[in-house]
Amino acid sequence: MASSGSLPSLARQCRDRLNDGRGRIESRFRAGLPSVQTATALTDLYDDVIEKIWQDSLERASSSVKASQLSQLSLVAHGGYGRRDLSPYSDADLMLLTTRRSAAAAAQVASTFVRDITDAGIDCGFSVRTPRECCTLAWADAKIYTSLTESRLCFGNEQTFDRYFDRFRAGARRRRNYLNHQSLMARREERHKWGETNYLLRPNVKRSRGGLRDIQLVRWLGFATHGATSLEQLNKLNALSDEDYGTLRRAHAFMLRLRHELHFRTKRAQDVLDRPTQLDIAEDWGYQGRSGVLPVEDFMQDYFEHTRGVRYVAAYFHDDTRIRSRAAGAVESVMSRRIDENIRMGPTHIWVKSNTLEQFAQSLPDVLRLIQLANHHSRRIAHPTWQAIRKSMQDREATPPDQPAVDAFLELLKDPGRLASLLRRLHELRILDQLIPAMGRCRGLLQFNAYHKYTVDAHCIRAVEAATDFIDAENAMGRRYRRLKDKGLLHLALLIHDLGKGYEEDHSEVGRRIAGDVADLFHLSADDKDTLQWLIHKHLLVNEVAFRHDLNDPEVVHKFAAEVGSISRLELLLIHTVADLQAVGPDVLNDWKMGLIEDLYLRARRYFETGNLPGENEADLDSKIEQVKESLAEKKLDPSLIEFAKDMPLSLLRQHSTDDLIHEMHQVGEWLTHNPGCYCAGAVDPAASAVRYTIVLRQGERRVGVFARITAAFSACGLSIMRANVETVGEDLLWDQFWVNDPELKQRQPESRIEEVCRVVTKALDDPDSVMPTPRRVWQTQGAKEPSSVLLLPTKVLFDNDTFDHQTILSMFTYDRPSLLSDISGTLSQLDVVIQFAKIDTHLDQIADVFYVTNPDGSPITDSDRQETIRNALVDAVRKPLP
Incomplete structure (x- = not known):
């Protein structure tokens, strides 16, 4: 576009007028001018500028075009400009309407008009059409049709415009369906x-x-x-x-x-x-x-x-x-049957008879019963019936539900059917607010972070929907859901599980009280009330244990099982957890998380059924260990590896088949037998959409800093650590596994890329006195990452010395950034904190990392001053600016 100084005089004047006008309108807007009046003022400003350019274009064309032809032209605004609904920098959709006789004149005017209006600074959508062309194009293209519905004559011949618009409107009415x-x-x-x-x-x-x-x-x-x-x-x-x-x-x-x-x-x-x-x-x-x-x-x-x-x-x-087919309506009526004196049901719809509809729609119990029947029989509520209900419920004074209404609602909750869509309709009419008062406070409540995609109320209903979808699932979750005797209690729990959000107190605590109030309002039995409150209070328990603890530790599983108490509650909690995660947003419940949840469920269920904890009386694992030991002995590999096999971590045993485990143990054994340094190998893991690196190292006297050097090496290679399992076995052998995201893998041969990363890792570990690898600098385009102003949640560093006597669980919750894990682990290394086990969980902009840590002498970190020192240092590490 030409600079302002090089523009023709008219275009420059119009541009200045447009900019000055926007400035004046903005001042009035800031002073309180209502939005509709602001739009009108902006439209008047556009009209003023466009009129000057229009008149100038007509004058220029008049020297070569007959005045009679020019007089037939009409300049028509349509779309947002046509309905006078502009915002400050909206474009202007304009159409030069012409008759067939004035087509040449229209072309002459258009050539200068479009150039000048663009130079004036208005982004313009422009076309030249006859009335016939307008209609023909509109019937073929919905975008053209919808824009032309809001046509407005700006300047020019009024008769030309009226003939066009009358024709257009009549044609639209004939084609309305x-x-x-x-x-x-x-x-x-x-x-x-x-x-x-x-x-x-x-x-x-x-x-x-x-x-x-x-x-x-x-x-x-x-x-x-x-x-x-x-x-x-x-x-x-x-x-x-x-x-x-x-x-x-x-x-x-x-x-x-x-x-x-x-x-x-x-x-x-x-x-x-x-x-x-x-x-x-x-x-x-x-x-x-x-x-x-x-x-x-x-x-x-x-x-x-x-x-x-x-x-x-x-x-x-x-x-x-919508105009419904008479034939379809007749079939529906003829094939309908009577449900009771007010309700009839056809092949696809259910409705209330017209002579009783007005009175019926005013009764909340009757309305809820109709909705329950629609759900049970998988029928849609006929539009006239629903419109009458909607009008009546909008006018109805909000009052606590009576027992018939409660009973009908509880019956509705028992049947998966079309439950979620019907709950949305009840929510729309604010009936849910009357049944569950806490729902009103969470209506449209956003959680300001990148993890939660839906408002609280929308998420809760989506969680119900996720559960009801299990009814047709041909997998373990589907079987567990179908065998639940009381699905209504599960659906009620999902519907209210997050209503404790929006308070200073922990939402699970508030939610437990809300669940008690709901149970009392609905007159649930004492047992159902207790189960409902427990399920809401503990609805995050599976996530906390599965994603943040070592499931191979018998003590972890024992405490979890004691908290749950029974197989029936375990299955209820499992289904609730999975439905809740699926309702958070796309890709939140990935294969890795689902695998951890399933692993925890199976271990806890095994304990309830047999009394055995992980590692106890597991014949299949014992057999696997024996086969591995025999295979290693035949190869005459490093004796320390055979000792390792005797005390092999359960995670390693369960992750691999016997053949795969023997193969990996042979590879590690061959390396350790003939090489003094660490073993590092990687393989693409399609199930996790990541690369899994296995790192095995004789620690010797090194107890601090190994994890830090590994994460620094990965960071230097530009890798993002998605999760990690860190195991220290016996007195000497460290066996770590990392799942990483590698942006370069698609552009390179996987084998050569993995070899390159392994070289960086082994150098960092085999030369512990060398300078730590420098994290790769990450260049981001403008807008690729949101500014720190939106990161409102505080960093949390928590110490747990109640779960174990022999080590401390350090949990960290914060926003993610490049090389963060490397900075965290480096900080722990500098403070002489030994990492015995780690679970890394990163999703979008947040991390929830858990470390089992000790002092260098192997004791848990219980001193409050030392805890505070570690906490402050970790918070500082999080705030560390990127290089």
Whole structure:
């Protein structure tokens, strides 16, 4: 684009006028000008600039084109510009409408008009069309159709515009079913691209589900069905109820203000609400937060409340616009049967008879029973019935449920069916808030971190959905779920398990009290109340033990089993845990985590059934050990390896088949027999999407710093450690396994890359006095990583001396960054902390690492001053800036 100084005089004047006008409007916006008036002022500004360029283009063309031809032209705004709904840096969709006789004149005007408007600084979508072409293209392309529904005559011939728009509107009415379907499909495709609003951490205020585009969808559907796009007109035509009209108006004002804010801040067309901006806007808009809820979470709760309302209104408006086939309706009616005096059920739908519908819809117990029947029989509730229920429930005063309503709700929870989708409908009508008061506080509550993808209420319902999906699963989880006698209690627990979030106190503690209140409200038995409270209170227990402890340690399994108490509770907790993890977000429950959960379950179940802990009376493992020992003896390998085989870690025994274990032991044995240094080998692990490195080392006098040197070596090679198992066996032999992510593996031969990494590792370990490898510097493009301003959670360093007498469990929770594990392990090494075992768990931007540690003399770290020294040093290491 040409510089401002080289622009023609008119374009330069218009550009200056546009910039000055935006500045004045921003000042008024900051002073409190409402968002709709701001959009109107911006539209007037665009109109003013565009009119000057339009008139100039007509004057230039008049020297070579007849005035009669120019007089037939119309300049038409459409899309957001057409409905006067602009944000500061929105583009302007314009169409030069022409008759066939004035086509040459239109081409002459367009050539100068497009150039000048672009030079003036307006991003313009422009076309030249006849009325016939407009309609033909619109019927074939949903994007063109939806944009043209909001056409507005800017300048030019009014008759030309009226002929076009009357023709367009009449054609749309005749094709309303087809065009409404195409509009909906186009919107679904866009929503799929930009994701669910309640899922996105960085929502697009225009295109994400429930955003401004869904309000536009109502207008598009209204145009074909009722001939009007104005929400006010649709309300006057009774196409939009007063309640829905108010919901859309409030949401439009909120999101339009937010879009204006994003444009003014960035000085460009910006519709993505990233996390740093969420923080800034929450502060600038005066959100204070509340106990346990950050200001940014308070702001985003408002945002999600508006998007949820838009989603529901748009969905119901679409249902209202659909014209159902008479034949399908007749078949449904003829093949229906009577359920009771009010309810009938056909092959696909269930409904309430029209003569009793109004009274029926006012009864919460009756409504819940209908929903329970719909779930049990896998039928959809007919739209007229649901609309009547929706209107009645919106008008109903919120009151505690009576026993018939509670009984109907508990019956609903027992049946997987379409439970999750029906719970969402109950949540939409705020019926869940009446049944479970704590649900209202968590409506739209965002957890401001990159781990939790959904709001608390959406996550809880998704957890129920994840559990009900097990009903058809042909695996162990499916079998366990199907044999549960009381699925209703599990579904209730999942529905309320995270409602303790948003308080200063630990959410599991708050959740236990909420579970007690719910149990009392629902009049559950004492046993069911106890189970419900226990399940909510301990719903993170499996994660804590499986992901952060050594499952080969009998004491760990014994304490876990004692906490659980029975096989029935074990299975209930297992299914709850897996459903909860699946509902957090994509790829949270990976194969590695599922393997650890399954491993813990099997060990605990074995203990309940036989009384044996890991390593006790396991004939298959004993046999494997004997075969390995015999194989090593035949090879006449290093005697220390045979001694190692006698006391082999259970993790090693269980991870490999007998043949694979013998092969690996032979490789290690051959190396240790003939080489004084460490053994390092790597192999691609497809199941974990990682490279697994095995490192075996005679420690000798070295008890401190080995882990630090290994992690530093990996960091120097540009590897990210996903997880690690560190085992010290006997007095001398260290056997470690690391699963790492290697970005270079795809660009290189795996064998040569693995050899290169092993050389770096062995050099670091075989020469302990050498300088530690320097972490590779990581270059990131702008925007690749979020700024530290969004990292609001504090670093936690916890010491546990209650689980074991002989060692301390050090747990660390913080945000991840390149070479962090190397810095942590290096810090522990400098403080003479010996790492006996480690479990590394990294997901997205957070880590939860656990180390079993001792002092150099092998004693646990119990001294409070030493603990504080270690804690402070680790926090400093986390804050260490990148090189």
